[in-house]
Amino acid sequence: MGIIDRALLQSAEGKLPTMLDRLRVLVNCESPSNDSARLEACASLLQPWLSAAVGRAVRLERVGENVHLLAEAENPKVLVLGHFDTVWPVGTTAGWPFSITNGIATGPGTFDMKAGIVQAIAAIELLADSSHVSVLLTSDEEVGSTTSRKLIEEQARRAGAVLVCEPSADGGAVKTGRKGIANYRVEITGKAAHAGLEPELGINAGVELAHQILAISSLADSETSVTPTVLAAGTTVNTVPESALCAVDARSWTTSGLERVDRAMAALAPCLLGAKVTVSGGIDRPPFEEPIARSLYAEAAAAAHELGLAPLQAVRSGGGSDGNVTAAIGVQTLDGLGAVGGHPHARSEHVEVNVNRTPIRTI
Missing domain, CATH: 3.40.630.10 (Zn peptidases)
Structure with a gap:
């Protein structure tokens, strides 16, 4: 030196x-x-x-x-x-x-x-x-x-x-x-009903959310993490949940990885008849x-x-x-x-x- x-x-x-x-x-x-x-x-x-x-x-x-x-x-x-x-x-x-x-x-x-x-x-x-x-x-x-x-x-x-x-x-x-980082908000719209008297008349947004969480988690691979974080559903213990939501944190070492997740998030579709899935957000930091x-x-x-x-x-x-x-x-x-x-x-x-x-x- x-x-x-x-x-x-x-x-x-x-x-x-x-x-x-x-x-x-x-x-x-x-x-x-x-x-x-x-x-x-x-x-x-x-x-x-x-x-x-x-x-x-x-x-x-x-x-x-x-x-x-x-x-x-x-x-x-x-x-x-x-x-x-x-x-x-x-x-x-x-x-x-x-x-x-x-x-x-x-x-x-x-x-x-x-x-x-x-x-x-x-x-x-x-x-x-x-x-x-x-x-x-x-x-x-x-x-x-x-x-x-x-x-x-x-x-x-x-x-x-x-x-x-x-x-x-x-x-x-x-x-x-x-x-790189992408953030999403997934909102589920279902239909409320009495959980004990006539649950069949409802559309359970919580159950739909569970389907979506599994689909979202499956988007991860060795280069890309896709993590459902904040979760919420329902209003009372005796009501079929009418709404639910999920925040998603996605991160990837590559631009192509983030873009793949972004396309898949935009294409999410409901599994339950009558349920609605709305996705907002996107790539934040490349x-x-x-x-x-x-x-x-x-x-x-x-x-x-x-x-x-x-x-x-x-x-x-x-x-x-x-x-x-x-x-x-x-x-x-x-x-x-x-x-x-x-x-x-x-x-x-x-x-x-x-x-x-x-x-x-x-x-």
Whole structure:
């Protein structure tokens, strides 16, 4: 490892106290996806940190009720992408505040993905020239990126390469592929009747739903998962159910897999005479297929080697991110460059506070 590399690592290590202070403030600034006021407060907190890092103005981009944070470079070579919304409701920090014990930081949103934002800002501060780096931090990733998707695509195309600071995989591995995601709602309409006196006059929506669940589950294969999740039917214990519904989560490593499921879901037909099946929804995030990450992964792996770090591992992930969006439009994308830790969306969510595990020179 050369003198420059050693100095870079030392500079990065020296930022740890500031990073932890920022992480504490950011985690305790609660920002659930459905609370526009809290999201704006979080964006306002991040704005001066990011502006100081890139050395230029950072603007709030308003789309509907959502606000996103954009540091747009004039001639970008890379877009650093992340989100500051979390799945945790307001008040969670009252019983679970940010804390660090034995080198483990915990708190709502610590791992997914407020630590990644803090790391990204610190990495940009290490650059001699940040004029080629655009940064976009969004406020609706956890709920499908509906208001931010156009902005993500625009900025990704301008830059031509995207680094996503979502949490890393186990041990700090980056993510070079993600399953695409489709979501569906299946609604069944039957006919109510007295369950004891004359059930034969009814059309049991619950029974029809059972038939549909079996048909839906059979769509899965080795590359594609199709999972009925939320289920509901009926109103009272002595009435033939008049209505029923089912939510379906489908994920696939390939676009063709998602499209196959989409066609099959649209073609669902009732099994019981007189029942009605209505399907809504569709493909939400296209797959992030591995070839789009190869060149950026090679650069990141070479940088880790230069810095004397452990070989950089790469995995595919079943979870989705905005990396799916940028990869699907053909822009080079490398994901999972954020914190090392585990258990996103769980009370055991945590980040390892360790300065020697994760590559930092990827920008």
